[in-house]
Every structure is written in C-alpha cells, then in structure tokens.
Amino acid sequence: MPVPDAESLTRPQPFLNPPQPARTRLFHQFTQGIALAACALLSYYLISHYLVQTVRVIGMSMVPTLHDSQLYLLNRWVLHVRAPARSEIVVLRDPLDGGFAVKRVIGVAGDSVYLRQGEIFLNGKKLAESYLIPGTPTFPSGPVKDQLFQCKPGQFFVLGDNRANSLDSRVYGPVSKRDILGLIVR
Numbered sequence: 001m002p003v004p005d006a007e008s009l010t011r012p013q014p015f016l017n018p019p020q021p022a023r024t025r026l027f028h029q030f031t032q033g034i035a036l037a038a039c040a041l042l043s044y045y046l047i048s049h050y051l052v053q054t055v056r057v058i059g060m061s062m063v064p065t066l067h068d069s070q071l072y073l074l075n076r077w078v079l080h081v082r083a084p085a086r087s088e089i090v091v092l093r094d095p096l097d098g099g100f101a102v103k104r105v106i107g108v109a110g111d112s113v114y115l116r117q118g119e120i121f122l123n124g125k126k127l128a129e130s131y132l133i134p135g136t137p138t139f140p141s142g143p144v145k146d147q148l149f150q151c152k153p154g155q156f157f158v159l160g161d162n163r164a165n166s167l168d169s170r171v172y173g174p175v176s177k178r179d180i181l182g183l184i185v186r
Contacts, residue, residue, distance in 0.1 A: 055184070065104075087106075103169075118139055
C-alpha cells in the first residue's frame with residue numbers, strides 16, 4: 001500500500017456531497033417522510049384487502065365454535081388460490097342485509113343438501129358434524145318439514161354452528177363465491 005506524501009495530506013480534499021442549504025435538506029426529509037407514509041398506507045391496504053385482516057365475531061350464530069366479541073384472523077389470500085372446502089369457516093357478505101356474516105361451509109359446487117327431521121344429508125349420506133354438540137338438530141327454516149338445496153358451480157351452502165340461532169343458507173339459499181371474503185384462521 002503506497003504511503004501518502006506530506007503535501008497530499010495538507011491539501012484540502014473535495015467534498016463528495018457539497019453541503020446543501022438548510023431549506024433543501026428540510027424539503028428532502030419532508031418528501032422522504034411523505035414517501036414513507038404513502039408506502040406504509042399502500043402496504044396496509046394491500047395486506048388487509050388481499051392477504052389477512054382481523055375480524056371480530058358479533059353474535060351467537062357460530063357458538064360453540066366461535067364466540068361473540070372474539071377476534072380472529074381472516075385469510076383473504078387463500079381464496080385467490082382455491083375455493084373454500086367443506087367444514088371451513090368463512091366470512092361472507094350476507095345476502096339479506098349486505099352486512100358480514102360468519103358461517104361454516106356445508107356444501108360446495110355440485111353438492112345436494114337435504115334437511116329432513118333435524119338431520120343433514122349431503123349427497124344422500126347423513127352428514128357427521130364433529131364440530132357440533134352431539135344431538136344438535138338442523139331444522140329447515142319456516143313451516144316446511146324438508147328442504148332440498150342444490151349447489152350450482154361457484155355456490156356454497158353455509159350454516160351457523162348454533163343452528164337454532166342462525167340466519168344462513170336455509171333462509172337465503174346457497175351463496176356465491178364472490179360473496180365469500182375469506183377463511184377464518186383459528
């Protein structure tokens with residue numbers, strides 16, 4: 001390594017970045033702050049609308065599985081990859097009032113769901129629902145004794161786990177995939 005001579009050590013060295021006036025430095029810091037805030041807001045928007053967000057369950061329609069006022073994660077990203085599967089819990093836009101509802105997927109596209117004497121028959125076979133309290137009946141809505149639903153392509157039959165206190169597909173029929181916002185992560 002060469003040793004510098006005495007003359008080069010005493011000679012003034014040029015600045016790589018010449019000093020800027022205080023106003024210019026302040027302006028650059030301000031624009032960097034604005035850019036950082038914009039990136040943070042954009043990140044929040046993208047994450048909460050396309051990946052995950054927190055949701056608070058309001059109501060008793062999913063008891064005993066989910067309870068009123070509890071917070072859960074809503075996985076929105078998974079619906080860009082696949083459709084909801086049977087027994088998964090979803091958040092959907094309620095067809096009756098346009099609000100949000102939390103329900104369990106019972107039937108998917110091509111399934112027939114038959115409600116008879118408090119039992120659910122999925123594609124002709126009695127549905128075993130291990131997530132419910134044993135003996136929980138599922139009665140049709142209204143005065144009818146039996147109900148039959150057919151899920152067309154892109155449709156899902158959903159029910160609340162608290163069958164006596166849930167407005168669900170028994171009332172408004174199968175829901176469209178476009179009305180499902182995501183899956184609850186427990």
